[in-house]
Amino acid sequence: MELPFELSTAIEEQLAFIPVKKLSALVAKLSEDYRSGKILGREPYIRTYEEALAYMAFRLPATFAAAYFVLSQVKGRLPDLSPNTLLDVGAGPGTAMWAATMVWPELERITLIERDQNMIDIGKKLAKYASLHSIREAEWIKADVMGEWNVPKHDVVIASYVLNELPPQSIGSFILKLWESTASILIFIEPGTPAGFSLIRQVRERLLGEGASIAAPCPHSSSCPIAEDDWCHFSQRLNRTRLHRQIKGGTLSYEDEKFSFVCLSRIPGVDIKGIVVRHPQIRKGHVYLKLCTPEGIVNATITRKDKEKFKEARKLEWGSIVH
Template sequence: MNHPAAPADTLRAALAGLLDGLPPRQAAAAVERLIASYRGATPTHAPILRDRADVVAYAAYRMPATFEAVHAALEALAEAAPEWVPASHIDVGGGTGAATWAVSATWPAERSVTVLDWAEPALALGREIAAANPALRDVRWQRSRIGSALSIESTDLVTISYVLNELAEADRATLVDTAASAAQAVVIVEPGTPDGYTRLIEARQRLIAAGFRIAAPCPHSAACPIVPGTDWCHFSTRVSRSSLHRQIKGGSLAYEDEKFAYVAATRFPATPEPSRVVRKPQIRKGQVLLDLCETDPALTRTTVTKRHGDLYKAARDAAWGAPWPPADDA
């Protein structure tokens, strides 16, 4: 019996097919020119993605990583609210639609989907790629300025991924407030950098002020226990590297790790995890050190040793970003 390919595999195949007609040197040059700022601030000047070659190169380079980061955030939301399935989705600043692919991978059911973005070449390519995914063939690709004048229709889910870094502070605040007024759930993903975390915490605070509760990654809806300027909360997900990735970055590894920060917030009941691993576990002889964010809220370090039996085995397998303790031991 033949089974349909997973969305991630289908996406990679679609992107590889697009690159077949683009000279490798041209693709690499486009990515190197665009990598510092994708789309720019929803502009009064011409979009930074100038033509199809630009968009193909950048989509092949960035879509897989964006997909994996957003998918990780959505999976955490699905675990916190297992009975909820969004019937409608608006992807703000979605470009070529990586977040729509992530939503379809998390909840395979059909739904109404709209992608809003300023760059027409990105929307056109997103529509072309989506033809490979039956769940995305009826997506509405709409050109919109992503800023203070943006209007969002009422919807179950709004995703905003790698967008806040492109906006001025006032526009970021307005966008988050607009999403909060329209959606039952909002998922925001930013780069896993100190600046990305700062933007995310600002958005998190606005969502809470608008009446949302935090479903993930935080075990609570209180203020983040990290002292500003001392650290930042972020996570990591593994991404398969294409030949274009290897050409741009050098080296021969078949993967790279995408660092990202995220928040998933809801207006409906959700059950956050009791605690979450917020750093890569440190495995030492006979013990595992786990840095946890807990319900209190508080940041703690827990040492799990061989004396803990099965819990020790679980700690050795624990992943950065995973809930703790495992469900069977909670």
């Protein structure tokens, strides 16, 4: 996939204010910190406006790709949902907002909560390039996600790559605060790592206890069947622009973002038979699938003997829904 033209243009024009060599050095430092496990959203790793721009260049495309994948999955599972309002908590430069308006262009009112003024300033500048008034006129609230902010319930609430920035003792109360702010659905996205999935599992268990149901990715609202030594995650491939390759020092024309997520819902969704939780293994006469189903994890083998099923199985990808 690619970034929407308006967003891609906005990013490149904002980055034009920094020499490419300097931007590349800032991105290299952020990349080193990210690979070492540092939480980039925490101070003091991002202190200046230029560092915030470098963060945008480094992470916005990948987090957009993850958010778009997740929200598209949610729309497929909740086809009757037509949200009017979106709340993005820990919004950064507003990445999830752009993805959400691609999935639900009917969104009318968007509220973003972000503690860093540099991120807010960047987000507002990017928003000026949008054709949708909901993006241009979005309300930005400068506040810590664990601070005092009171907003009315929103149809869609999203917290993307936020839980891993919080102290462990604060996560439970944060989850409940967001659920209380949710009119229809609440979405969490975290890195596709064992630690990221552990946070998603924690959210899942906590809010199932509060009466929530699972809209995605799980095909059920029972206990998670993923073994403790495994983790549920997905991947989205994003095409890199020339500038993106240049500042990241990469030669590949794409990058893959891996992430874990869960969508909790107050409204009923579509029942499905399962979801593909690993890359399908396609062989000459067989397709091997690892599926999460209402009955648990199933390793299925589809053979050429069943022509229709085999034909359909060959089209499935990691993350595909099985109806």
